[in-house]
Amino acid sequence: MEEKSFDDILKRLSDLPSMPTIVQEMFKVTSMPDYTSKDVARVLENDQSLTAKILRVANSPFYGLSRKVDTVDRACTVLGLNTVKNLALSVSVMNVFKSRSRAATFDIADMWRHSLGCAVAAKAVFELRYKGGENVFVGGILHDIGKMILDIYMPKEYKEVHELYGKDMSLVDAEMYIIGRTHALVGRLLARKWKFTEAMEEMIAFHHKPASAKVAREQVAAIHVGNEIAKALSLGKSNELFVMPIDEDAWNMFFTKESTLTDTLEVIQDGYAQIEESFDLDSPEENRKGRLKHGSK
Amino acid sequence: MKKIALNEVMVGMKIARDVSNPRGMVLVRKGATLTEGVIKQLERYDITSVLIEDIEDEKGAVLDPKELEKRKMEQIEQLKPIFAKVATLPWMKQLMEAVAIVKAGRL
Known part of the structure; x- marks a missing residue:
């Protein structure tokens, strides 16, 4: 029965949104040798609404720029190409799902706020030990993408999941019981369809079981820890009511007896406050169907 | 800045002035954050109180x-x-x- 139900998901997921054209173009440009910030700017500036959003976030106090940036090219120079590329990806994916959400089981803006909280927390945790938390930030933004897909494509079943979920049954167990697959696996399907990097796929697929990660162990552990920290600090509002046990190995990767957990939590709490408003999550999303390759139903 | 007994400190508090042992060796520097490890170390050196930085409400x-x-x-x-x-x-x-x-x- 579960298998049949999953076949059903796969069928419904076959019309998962395509990766936004602009992100496809950006990936194409950045995979070429010798690309420059001008090339990235040329692609992104085709979409003025996206450009405005990227610049809004880039100018938030989170990035602490001393002077305002007003072009993508300038943002690339000041923040680095990777940061801008990741912001473009985050903002575009948010737009795709915001415009399609049916809000059958949760408020999409609340869910994105939780994801943003996870992103800020995971980046801060990762950077306690490693450099370059930018990819982890995007991983945090995207880690629960499977929930959004289930909410859009299986609203009836996902509502049942939420009715079952509670103190005695975890969300993941309820998903297994009703749908037979977890939101993490569903997210992984999108990651594959959109040809995300293997590390990104693992951050989405294994954020509840970091020990399964193979290529991006540290990044996945940071997402796993950041996810629970975001819930503990009530950054945004996940559809999960409880803080779940953090894997001990993942925890020990970043926090020792000597580490200053409270300092890290303060950095996370402040960082979230600095960036949250710039994402403008409550604004209704304009219909972007025209920009999706295959459109939607 | 406030003087506070070591058995009343909280992990996360910040040290406002260098803590030294009687021979003048600095054990914890000003600005350091108290961790479980630091508190244990201070206990080992029989430090009974420390000066901590002000804590602010929202x-x-x-x-x-x-x-x-x-x-x-x-x-x-x-x-x-x-x-x-x-x-x-x-x-x-x-x-x-x-x-x-x-x-x-x-x-």
């Missing part, structure tokens, strides 16, 4: 350490329901306490 007013302790306890009560599934794990308890301290005041 409006920026200076908070008495006793008031901070009270607020922390209130926060813990609020956090208990969402930590219900994990409270037995030592590192999750540590996380819950740290969240309570951060929400109680600005250290």
